[in-house]
Amino acid sequence: MRICFLVPELGRSGGAETIRSYARLLEARASFEVELIRADGEPIPEGDDPYDVAIATWWGTAGHLWRVPARRRAVLLQSIESRFYEERHFFERLAAEEVLSLPVAFVTVAGWMRDLLAELRPDAPCEMVRRGIDKSAFPPRQRAPREGPLRVLVEGQPSMWFKGVHEAVACVGAMREPAELTVVAGDPADAGEVDGARVVGGLDPGGMADLYAESDVLVKLSRVESLGLAPIEAAHVGTPAVVTPYTGHEEHVVHGRNGLVVGFDDAPGTVRALDRLARDASLLGTLSEGALETAREWPSAEDAADSFADALRAIAERPAPDAEPALQDLARARLRRLELTREYVRQSEAALERAEGERDWLRRALQEARDHVEELGTAMRGLEGIVAQKDRLIEDIRSERAYRAAVAVRRALLRRGG
Structure with missing residues (x-):
């Protein structure tokens, strides 16, 4: 069986390791030929020899499924990916949700996602394969009684x-x-x-x-x-x-x-x-x-790979999903996206209008403050001039002979009185 995984990248996340594990273990089986294709970087292969199953592994790769020649198409759901985004990531959340409306088969890694899909898309084929653990890398350990913190x-x-x-x-x-x-x-x-x-x-x-x-x-x-x-x-x-x-x-x-x-x-x-x-x-x-x-x-990693291989065989042997219910669901999703986008734009415009109003008020307040500062500066300069005049007047008075004589008399009187 010839399959391909469409991947956005292969970092160190648990999801990326799951894809690597399946690709490696399936490739080791004589009946499988596996390719990993970077959907956002490498040219998508074209040709007359289609894959038996093309598998999208992230919502951003699902749109590339129809660029790949394949007899069947599937999405590996390792989570409901719209939940990874905060509310402010509005468009990413809606785009991730729309993947659930595509006319494809699904493979989930947990029972709760299989049950959710059964409610949302009862027409969609769905297999559940839990992620296995490499038992050789994680063997049981003898644990000594704990001492200390x-x-x-x-x-x-x-x-x-x-x-x-x-x-x-x-x-x-x-x-x-x-x-x-x-x-x-x-x-x-x-x-x-x-x-x-x-x-x-x-x-x-x-x-x-x-x-x-x-x-x-x-x-x-x-x-x-x-x-x-x-x-x-x-x-x-x-x-x-x-x-x-x-x-x-x-x-x-x-x-x-x-x-x-x-x-x-x-x-x-x-x-x-x-x-x-x-x-x-x-x-x-x-x-x-x-x-x-x-x-x-x-399950071990080998057990999970066996189950995943069985799921791919079932997808390949089963008739392709009926596109009509999926397209109806996708149309509803698009309508919902349009209505939510309209409301989001309305709220964004209202927030923008409030922000612009606050900005304009702050600009006016700042200009008024600058005007007051200028007025105060002018007044302060005037006061400084008056104080300087008084200082000069005082010095003039102190420099007069009559003032000095009066001061000398006062001191003499004070000495006599003492």
Whole structure:
């Protein structure tokens, strides 16, 4: 089977590593021929020999699917990507949402996304393949009883708003019990200021496994995730996690069994959970054993590649999706985008008008202040002239012979009187 992945880039993110892993493991199978195509950089290949399946891996690559000769087209959904953007990134959010309306098959990495697509696009073929773990890189570790401060590992890029890294760091800093804090980031150079933490990054899977094993607990307070890869990797070496209830956590974290779930924006609750783990070695041990049990049931990278290969075969063998329902859904999405854009423009114009009004008021106030300053300057110069005249008058009086004589008489009288 001949397939291609359309990629925007292949950095150090978990999503990029998933694509690399599938490409590598599928290529090792004799029945697969795999290509990675940079959708935004390299020329899109053309020719009469179509791919069996062309796969977009990010919303920005989905539009290139029809530039690739292919019998079937699919989108690998590693998250609902519109959620990565803040409200101010209006157009990116809408563009990412429109991918869900395309006449393609979908492959999701989590059950919650499969269920969501079943509601939004019941006509769309959808396969679910969980991301596997390289069991050789993340083998179970023997964990000695903890001595000293609680060793806390916070995972995530601090510069990404939805990762909750700064919130996690603040919670560790607010603990009553002693703790040692490490932050692991994909790009430490772009981490910014992280108070009271050792910041590391750029680690290979073996290095990450060692870091997890050196930690007593992983803290991940994300607002947006598909599954949350770090807690799954950490579980494989017996490190439990404290997580927020982001989408996908329920597929591998069970509160009180292999980790603890705290609320969004619940800093006091998170601090209490960490202090509890620092004080209760028995609870920490129970969660560690539960994490290892979860890891044993999680698919390996080879298992996931097998499931992904089965999903691609199913997509290739299944008739191409009916374009009519997809186009209807896309038309509704475009109409929604148009209406929301109109409202966004209206609000932007109103904000611009307010800003221009405030600017004009400030300009007038500044000019009035300058005028007052000029008036005050003129008045001050006039007063300075009057004071100078009085100073000269005083000096003239003091220089007169009669004044000096009067002063001498007064002094003489004062001496006699004394």
